[in-house]
Structures are given as C-alpha cells and as structure tokens.
Amino acid sequence: MNKYRLLTITVAAFSALAAPSFADALKDKKGASEILAASSAEDWVKPDPENTLYIELEGGKRVVVLLAPDLAKAHVAQVKALTRLGFYDGLSFYRVIDGFVAQGGDWTGKKPFGKPAKPSMKSEFDEAPPKDFAFHPLPDEDGYAPQVGFSKSLPVGFDPANNKVWHLHCTGAFAFGREDARDTAAAEFYVALQPQRYLDRNLSVFGRVILGMEHLHALRRVNPPSKEGDDIGEKIVAFRMAADVPEAGRTKLEILKSGTPTFDAYVESKRNRPEAFFYHRPDFVDICQLAVPVRAAP
C-alpha cells in the first residue's frame, strides 16, 4: 500500500522530533471547527424538502433523512409514495440489533399498500452513474471499493472499470431490506447504526440520516418478532416528507456541499488533525469517519 509507505517515512521523520514540531509542521492548517466557522454561505446547501424525510418518534423526537434520488430513483419514489399513503404511521422498529441496524416497517409483511407504491422493486445498488454524476473521489485507499468519494455530500463507491456507482453503508445509511432474491425490496427500511460496508452492493442505500441518530441509537434492542405477542419494538409515530409539513414545523438545516475547497479542507483536517492534542497522524481517513457537516440554517 503505497500510501502507507509514505506515511511510515513521514511518521519516522516526525518521531525524531519533540511534540511541538508536529504543531510547527501543521501550523498553517486549520482544525475542522475552524474550517467550518470560516466557511461562507455558498459552502452550504439547504436540503430539498421534497427529498427530506422526517421519521417522527414518540416524545416529539424527529430523525431527519436526506434522500438521494440520483443513484436510486425508484427507491426514493417508493418511500415517498409509501410515506404519503401513510403506510409507516403507527408501525414500529421491530428489529434493532446493537452495533448493526435499526429496521422498521410492518414485521408481518401483510399490511397492504396500493398505488403508486410498487409491490417490489429492482435493486439499485449497482447502477451506471447518472449523466450529471458529480463524483469527488478521496485519494485514500479503501478495502471495500476500487474508489470512494462524495456525490452531493453523501459517501459513494465507484468502480470505474465497470462504470458502477453505489451509496455506502456508513453510519446513518438509509436503505430497504430484501429477501434472498435480489429484486424483492418493497417497504421494510433500515438505518445502519455503525458502518456496515460489507452490505454495499448488496442492498439499495438511498439516503442518510443527517440529524437525530441519537434517537435511533437509543431504541429498545429487539429481535425480529415471529408471532403475535412478540415484542415489536418502539413505535413509529409517522413518516412525513418535509415538503408536506407546514414551514413552521420543519427542521431548518444546511449541509456542507462536497466538491468545494471548504469540503476538501474539512476532509484534510480529519486526515491529519492539526490540533496540538495529536501525537500520531495517520495521513489517512476512512470515508465512514467523514460525517457530513450539518448546521442549523442561519
């Protein structure tokens, strides 16, 4: 791994020096919080309310999901249709496995849903890039994909040899489950509670939680029920598209745009943290370590 050989030399060079030398070497570099504080209004974008999903939980808790139709158009259309049909309202998080996923929907698989939702969908985990695909690769090696990077602030994998692209299972990845057969996803959704990259290209990720992950981490752990009377987990009060919520009730957010000098500086600040606190710097960043910065809209 060439990257690492370079690093070994760098670390060896640094190791001969006392701790303040790290700070010297990075003295013109800014930490992530400084970079974000110095950003301009143009560095941020307001998520489209038509592609922002609210998962409303009991106690007024809200989870905000940014949907990503570019790479998984049919899945986004499906969850929007189901949301607007009220399908998810009153259902539950019936499979919450620690360190893995929180899955919800209708555990019985019997609740009907009509048009425009579809009874099942073709997979969208291994697609040709859309025409306007703006991919900003990371230079860092990745064990799971030929290339990783960002598309519209979300982490994606890219296989240039086969011209395929897919969303990654980093923490907060929002996806549909399926049966063993590939094209069986319909309505059951899950959120990754931590990175689960081995699920990449096996299940269709089509969004990411950008606010409220702590509510999902706190859900009661529960195994999938198998019969009436089993624990079906905590209740989903409602799924709502932000566009359908009156303006005053919306969560006003902005996310950092990828593919900008500010975003690149943010990534670099995570690759080699300039703060004096650090004694070792890996010259490497795992893409799932790069949570998309989110802030309250000014």
Place this chain on the structure above:
Amino acid sequence: MNKYRLLTITVAAFSALAAPSFADALKDKKGASEILAASSAEDWVKPDPENTLYIELEGGKRVVVLLAPDLAKAHVAQVKALTRLGFYDGLSFYRVIDGFVAQGGDWTGKKPFGKPAKPSMKSEFDEAPPKDFAFHPLPDEDGYAPQVGFSKSLPVGFDPANNKVWHLHCTGAFAFGREDARDTAAAEFYVALQPQRYLDRNLSVFGRVILGMEHLHALRRVNPPSKEGDDIGEKIVAFRMAADVPEAGRTKLEILKSGTPTFDAYVESKRNRPEAFFYHRPDFVDICQLAVPVRAAP
C-alpha cells in the same frame, strides 16, 4: 493495493455468472452463526474476574468491560485502584457525543483520589510488545496501521519496523482521556461509540466493552459541563471489579479465543459471507467489523 486487484478479478469472474454460482463457489463454507454453533468448549475462554470491570448504571443496567493489562499495565492497575477506592461511584457520563464517545468520571477534576492510584500516568499507546505477545495478524490491508490483528481476542495494531503495538479504537474501546500533554491521563475514561481509529496511538486504550454497549448508546447526549448547574449527564451507580462481586451476582460470559482455527473461520465468514443473501463479496474485512464473539457461559 494488491489485495484489491485480486478482488477485482474475482468479482469480475463471478459477475459473468448467475447468482447461484456464488453459492456454489462457497458451498462448503459456513456462515458465522454456524461456525460458532459448531465450536468446541476449548474455543472459548472465561474472562478473568480480576480483569473484568462492571459499570453499573441506574435501572440495574450493567456494562461489562474486558481489561487488557498486557499492553497497558499501568492503566489497568489505575482503573482497578480507582474502582476499589470507590472513585467512580456516583459520578456521571458528562460528555456523550453522538457518533463519537461516551466519557465519564469527575467533570470538575477536583475529586481527590489517594494511593494506590496515581495522580497521572505515562502513556501506554505505543509500547514494545510484551514477551509473551501472541499476535494473530489479519491479511487485510489497513489504512491506519502497518498491520492489524488480534491479541487475546482484542484488536491491536502492530508496527514491525519500530516494534510498537497498541490497542485499536474500534466500537467499545475503553480508554482514558488526557490533556494536550502526553502523560496526563489519570481517571477520566471514555468508550468509543463507533470506530475512531484516528485516536489510535494518541490515547491509551486498555479494554473493550464486551456486553451492554446498548446502554451506552442510549445515554443522554450531553456536552462537557463548564460550570455548576450544567447538565452532567447520566449517573454511574458504581464501578466494580467482577472479582469483588459475589459469584451469584456476576455476569457469566465466555469470549471466543483468537488465534484458533475457529476464530480464523469466523473472520473468513465475515470477509466473504457465504450466505446466499449476498450478491457481492468484498474479499476484505475491516478489523473494526469483527466484534469479538461473546456468549453466555454454558
């Protein structure tokens, strides 16, 4: 990355075939649950009660931490001394940052603790391997370390060129915080809520949560308090060494031994999952994806 080139060929070869061929190619391989079900009693080890820490929370919730004195002897001695002095009893998780860490102890830094605990300790994040160091490397590339693998079932990094070894910041890593100066750790502890590998070789990890992570994920998120009256988070009822708890009150566990054929088979089942569910297999596993298997003692 040689590994990945190999993978590309493998995936390309598979891609030409229909889905059942995956199952054919792996038909003699077992999934993780089958491997663990077929394991023998000798594949498992009971954690030493002298190196097992219970974090007791309100509502009778218990978090079990396996301490690892091999690579961080002074830190383990310190947390045991503080536990037996009752230092942590009644303190709180005062810094719980979503997707990062749950940190606890005495936010004021003023609570006294006497001998045998020390006022501060030398770092133990970059040590020469102990004489009886049994390291079982993973063949998989790692972006953060020259080599990664397992030592007594816990994930460690190894730098053969400089003969240094350290515990990794995977989910559940148990460590002490410090000030900017390297040798300032004393009593404030944290648990990684998800992988934080950039902290490797910067802070002394000396254990891992092996049961009860869900209680830490559910803790109230709270920023570090700065003055009296600020939210200091949820209460720590007590720290107890398992050895000091009457037999009947102990949590009876076993963990899978590393460096055995069963452990290797478990790792391989995560590298290329044989189950028919999977359409893509990465021929790669990130070490933090390998939670140490834990079971109730038979």
